[in-house]
Amino acid sequence: MGxxxxxxxxxxxxxxxxxxxxxxHAFYDRCNEILAExxxxxxxxxxxxxxxEDDGRLSVPPGRYFRMLFVGQFEGLDSEREIEWRCxxxxxxxxxxxxxxxxxxxxxxxxxxxxSRLPLEVHHxxxxxxxxxxxxxxxxxxxxxxVDASTQEAHASLRRLVRxxxxxxxxxxxxxxxxxxxxxxxxxxxxxxxxxxxxxKTLSNADRVSQTDPAARIAKRKxxxxxxxxxxxxxxxxxxxxxxxxKIHPADQGDTxxxxxxxxxxxxxxxxxxxxxxxxAPAELIADTGCHSRAGLKALxxxxxxxxIAEKQQKGFARWHGDAAARRAVxxxxxxxxxxxxxTAFKRRGEKVxxxxxxxxDVGALRRTWLxxxxxxxKRYTIQVAAYDLGSVMRHRxxxxxxxxxxATAYFIFFEYSLDAITSxxxxxxxxxxxxxxxxxSSAVFICLLVSAI
Numbered sequence: 153m154g155x156x157x158x159x160x161x162x163x164x165x166x167x168x169x170x171x172x173x174x175x176x177h178a179f180y181d182r183c184n185e186i187l188a189e190x191x192x193x194x195x196x197x198x199x200x201x202x203x204x205e206d207d208g209r210l211s212v213p214p215g216r217y218f219r220m221l222f223v224g225q226f227e228g229l230d231s232e233r234e235i236e237w238r239c240x241x242x243x244x245x246x247x248x249x250x251x252x253x254x255x256x257x258x259x260x261x262x263x264x265x266x267x268s269r270l271p272l273e274v275h276h277x278x279x280x281x282x283x284x285x286x287x288x289x290x291x292x293x294x295x296x297x298x299v300d301a302s303t304q305e306a307h308a309s310l311r312r313l314v315r316x317x318x319x320x321x322x323x324x325x326x327x328x329x330x331x332x333x334x335x336x337x338x339x340x341x342x343x344x345x346x347x348x349x350x351x352x353k354t355l356s357n358a359d360r361v362s363q364t365d366p367a368a369r370i371a372k373r374k375x376x377x378x379x380x381x382x383x384x385x386x387x388x389x390x391x392x393x394x395x396x397x398x399k400i401h402p403a404d405q406g407d408t409x410x411x412x413x414x415x416x417x418x419x420x421x422x423x424x425x426x427x428x429x430x431x432x433a434p435a436e437l438i439a440d441t442g443c444h445s446r447a448g449l450k451a452l453x454x455x456x457x458x459x460x461i462a463e464k465q466q467k468g469f470a471r472w473h474g475d476a477a478a479r480r481a482v483x484x485x486x487x488x489x490x491x492x493x494x495x496t497a498f499k500r501r502g503e504k505v506x507x508x509x510x511x512x513x514d515v516g517a518l519r520r521t522w523l524x525x526x527x528x529x530x531k532r533y534t535i536q537v538a539a540y541d542l543g544s545v546m547r548h549r550x551x552x553x554x555x556x557x558x559x560a561t562a563y564f565i566f567f568e569y570s571l572d573a574i575t576s577x578x579x580x581x582x583x584x585x586x587x588x589x590x591x592x593x594s595s596a597v598f599i600c601l602l603v604s605a606i
Contacts, residue, residue, distance in 0.1 A: 154212055154214075154216075155193075156197075156213045156216065156250050176244060176247065177242075177247075177248070179552060179554070179559075180247065181248075183248070184250075186285065186542070186546070186549070190284070190288075192281065193215040196278060197215070199214075199274050200270060212258045212266055216249050216250065217263065217266045218535060219248060219250075220236075220258065221235070221536060222539040222542065223235055223238060224516070224532075224536060225512075225540055226554055227555070228516060228517045230517035230518065230522065231522050232263045232522075235263070236257060236258070236263070239257045240256075240257040267532070268528075272527050275530075275531045276421075278534075278535065279534050279535070280425075282541050283421055283538075284424060285541075285542070285545055286394050286542075286545050287425040287426075289549060291544060291545065291548060292394055294396065294427040294429065294435055295391060296389070296391060296435065296436040296438060297388065297435055297438065298388045298390045298439070298497075298500070298504060299385065299386070299387050299388075299437065299439045299443065300385070300440065300501070300505045300506070300509070301407055301410065301442075302374070302383070302509045303371055303372075303373050303374060303403060304381055304383070304400075304513065304518065305380070305520040306365055306367075306368035306381045306403075306521060306524070306529075307365060307368075308524070309362075309364070310322075310355070310379070312362055312364050313355065313363075313370075314363055316358075317359075327343065333346070355378070357370050362380055364524065365525065367382070368380035368382065368403070368524075369381065369382070369403040371383070382400050382521075382526065382529060383401040383402065383405065384509075384512075384533060385399050386398050386505060386508050386512075387414055387415070387417075387418040389504075390500040390504050391500075395508055395537050396421050397414060397420075397422075398414075398533060398534060398537050399530070400526050400529050400533060407440075407442035408442070408443060408444075408448050412448070412451065415437070415452075419456065429456040429457060430456050431454065431456055434455070434458045436497065437459050438497045438501045439459075440461075441463065443461050444463050444485075446475070446481070448461075449461065449478070449485050450475075450477050450478045450481045453481035459481075459488070460485070460488050460489060460497055460498070461485055508540070511540055512537060512540060516540070
């Protein structure tokens with residue numbers, strides 16, 4: 153197994169071109185500082201050690217593999233081939249990956265082999281390590297947790313669906329129905345016209361399965377289109393916007409079915425940082441109407457979670473059929489929804505949880521995955537969420553959570569300083585003209601943090 157922990161300095165014994173003359177990127181340099189303070193490479197190598205043999209050719213260091221996936225989130229790259237190209241093109245990313253003389257950026261096939269070699273539990277452990285870093289910066293209070301789900305398009309096509317019982321695909325079904333309607337040898341154009349005129353067209357997950365990705369399910373996306381996909385679900389700390397847990401579920405399961413699994417995973421992740429909720433010290437659970445069910449509220453009552461789950465307006469009276477425990481759980485949850493604290497919590501849920509999906513799926517380019525299988529999708533998704541949490545630590549500590557934000561903030565501050573200098577000197581301005589914005593000492597400190605190495 154290749155190692156980064158036994159190297160000195162940010163890049164080891166690197167070439168003159170790669171280190172001495174390469175432009176430095178303040179964001180990635182500060183990110184490496186945070187990872188070094190947490191002994192990231194040593195811990196990751198210890199976690200991955202059982203997955204490698206003692207002899208043979210040295211593999212890609214696990215710390216470099218996870219750093220490349222971090223780059224995918226920071227730069228908004230959807231495929232591993234794009235990640236390889238971006239890392240190979242940037243000398244500042246060479247420094248971030250800690251490449252030494254004679255080493256090259258791992259190609260996309262190496263990333264795929266490493267991902268298949270490392271189990272899902274190792275990826276969860278690395279996510280827990282980043283969560284511990286966030287906890288050291290007081291970013292995981294774990295008092296209010298918001299839960300929501302979205303859809304992610306799978307790397308599979310509806311055209312490759314076949315029937316579970318007979319293996320018949322969609323084109324074979326159309327030909328059979330066309331022959332039954334009187335068209336003996338239908339052409340492609342006739343099949344298209346026949347399919348358009350056919351009524352009661354439905355696709356059911358109970359009847360059909362994808363040949364390319366059996367784990368993908370037929371689902372309707374947010375824009376109304378029907379695709380094969382999966383369902384990522386986030387558990388977000390509403391006080392700091394840190395994602396404490398994620399799970400990938402089949403897209404045909406409702407929120408009431410997936411909520412229990414996501415909460416169990418959130419408890420396991422929070423237990424790593426000593427912030428797991430208990431019945432003696434419960435945490436608040438904020439969720440929308442999709443998670444509301446009698447059975448779910450009944451299971452959560454008097455447990456580690458104090459529920460504030462939105463409830464649909466009912467018409468008529470509720471009938472409990474003697475289930476006093478469910479009645480008590482529903483009424484207790486309803487009473488918690490009427491306070492000002494609940495209104496504030498739901499407002500923050502709409503801001504923080506929805507924003508986390510925008511950052512991961514849209515900015516992080518994971519709205520469509522290029523991997524197949526729930527385990528592979530969850531591996532990549534988990535590490536990109538870890539990069540998102542690492543960005544939250546960077547924003548808390550240095551004021552910028554992404555490379556673009558760091559560059560934009562530095563440009564804005566330099567522009568303010570230049571304009572302030574011109575205004576104060578009176579160059580080219582009428583006498584008495586002043587600029588309204590003054591850059592203080594904190595801005596100067598931030599500039600030093602961002603561009604001290606440039």
